[in-house]
Amino acid sequence: MILRDKPRLVDLLFAVRGSIVPLIAPGVLFLMGFAAAMVWLHREFGLFPGVDAVGFTVFGIALSLFLGFRNNAAYDRWWEARRLWGGLLADLRSLARELEIAWNDPAARHAVLRLALAFLHLHRANLRRLDSDPAALRYAGELADAAHPPCAALDRMAALVADAHRAGAIDGFGARMLGERLASMAAQQAGCERIAGTPLPYVYSLLVYRTTYAYCLLLPLALMGPAGWMTPVFVGIVAYVFLGLAEVTEELSHPFGTTANALPLDTICRAAEISLAPHLGEAPPPPLEARNYYLS
Secondary structure (H helix, E strand, O other): OEOOOOOOHHHHHHOOOOOOHHHHHHHHHHHHHHHHHHHHHHHHHOOOOOOOHHHHHHHHHHHHHHHHHHHHHHHHHHHHHHHHHHHHHHHHHHHHHHHHHHOOOHHHHHHHHHHHHHHHHHHHHHHOOOOOOHHHHHHHHHHHHOOOHHHHHHHHHHHHHHHHHHOOOOOHHHHHHHHHHHHHHHHHHHHHHHHHHOOOOHHHHHHHHHHHHHHHHHOHHHHOOOOHHHHHHHHHHHHHHHHHHHHHHHHHOOOOOOOOOOOOHHHHHHHHHHHHHHHHOOOOOOOOOOEOOEOO
């Protein structure tokens, strides 16, 4: 995630980190070059007919509406993912307090809390499809080799609570309270996996990019008469807007990745470590800071 203040004029002109420019620059330059070639061919050989701009106006409005719909769908996924991870952080903080109430065994409470941190890091690594993650391995140990590591951590936590309840270390009320907390964590996990495993339909991406390129490739037909050699500039501006918005929605639709607009899952995991450190009798680690405006 990019953390920057409101852009100043100099940022509007020169900021690259946090913008979409590096990703769309090849496409924009190609379309500007194509437009320049069309203008030259038209002026030298009269190869292309002039086209009324009204048709392109209607075409552009339709494309804008479709891009707006796709942007809303992508942002809904991004925001739901952020809410689910916020819920997980709240669940871990509540779990630590509930353990203090229900279980009078510091060593056992610490074991459950370490498993909770293992679950969170394993869940992050699973969503980002990381085969080997140092933070997850530090907390998870052999759980990292399970078929589904986050579920293995939750299962181990549930087994510890169940064994303590059967042994009389936790009463029925405490067992129910902790069981409901684990169920809430599992529900948040399933919601994240639903988002990660169900991307926006591929046909949306195919249609929006095809339509955008078709529009920008045909746009010089309406501009090269009245705009002349300014046509590549106008085509570049239109391409920047449409391709940029399409690329932003592509990043937002994958909220668990490591792109500039993805969620800062490492930072959320560190916030959980800071919150649980007092319950573990440890010094809290420092919060993660943005590097070159990027918070992972």
